Amino acid sequence: MRITALVGSRRKNGNTIIIVKNLLKTAEASLPGAETEILYLGDYTIEACTGCEGCRTSWDCVIQDDYPAIVSSIDKADALVLASPTYWYTVSSDMKRFIDRSYSLIQYPVSRHEWISKYSGSGKVCVTVAVCEQHDESMMGSTLTLLNDFSRDLGIEVVASIKALGHFEAGSVKGDSAVIDQAKQAGRKLAEKLGPV
Numbered sequence: 001m002r003i004t005a006l007v008g009s010r011r012k013n014g015n016t017i018i019i020v021k022n023l024l025k026t027a028e029a030s031l032p033g034a035e036t037e038i039l040y041l042g043d044y045t046i047e048a049c050t051g052c053e054g055c056r057t058s059w060d061c062v063i064q065d066d067y068p069a070i071v072s073s074i075d076k077a078d079a080l081v082l083a084s085p086t087y088w089y090t091v092s093s094d095m096k097r098f099i100d101r102s103y104s105l106i107q108y109p110v111s112r113h114e115w116i117s118k119y120s121g122s123g124k125v126c127v128t129v130a131v132c133e134q135h136d137e138s139m140m141g142s143t144l145t146l147l148n149d150f151s152r153d154l155g156i157e158v159v160a161s162i163k164a165l166g167h168f169e170a171g172s173v174k175g176d177s178a179v180i181d182q183a184k185q186a187g188r189k190l191a192e193k194l195g196p197v
Helices: 015-030 067-076 093-105 143-153 177-194
Strands: 002-007 035-040 079-085 106-111 114-117 125-132 157-165
Touching: 002 015, 002 067, 015 035, 015 079, 015 125, 015 157, 015 177, 035 067, 067 093, 079 143, 079 177, 093 106, 093 143, 125 143, 125 177, 143 157, 157 177
Parallel strands: 002 035, 002 079, 079 125, 125 157
Antiparallel strands: 106 114
16 A cells, blocks of 8 residues: 655645654554655646646646656555645645646546546545644635645545644644644554555
8 A cells, every 4th residue: 555645845844744754654553564655745846737728638737847756656646645834824835836737637528517537436545734823723724625625626535634723833743742643543544444454
């Protein structure tokens, strides 16, 4: 079994990645033989979607950059983790560019009101993670909702969501036992979905 985490934070010692690593470590411990990988979206060149419709008859975006390498990792994965800090009430720009480009993973065989995804019926599952500096949940805006809706639209079931409020300083989430517990529970949930524990 393979779990791929897509991380929208550029702070490689930050709160988002700490949550993701706790989640993955628990999943690995609960599912012997599981392979995990972490892709920091900021390490990849992901150009903006131009709305050219060049992907209309395939699952492939016509823009030549690093985006196809990320899709290749998703293709091989049995589970995804989508994780982002909150920037201005939503996901980071790295995560948003990736989401926008994933328009190529959707096809409209009947009308613009009905679509299928490349991963429809694939059985892939997902955990979403959102981090916000403020303690007021409303300040997280659409971060978690966008990640959940995106996964659903790709035909990937969200089995757990992690919400970390009140964290800005890199590493502060280490001291938040409730959030770390959420991460571990999500890791166990992924393991349960992927195979015998």
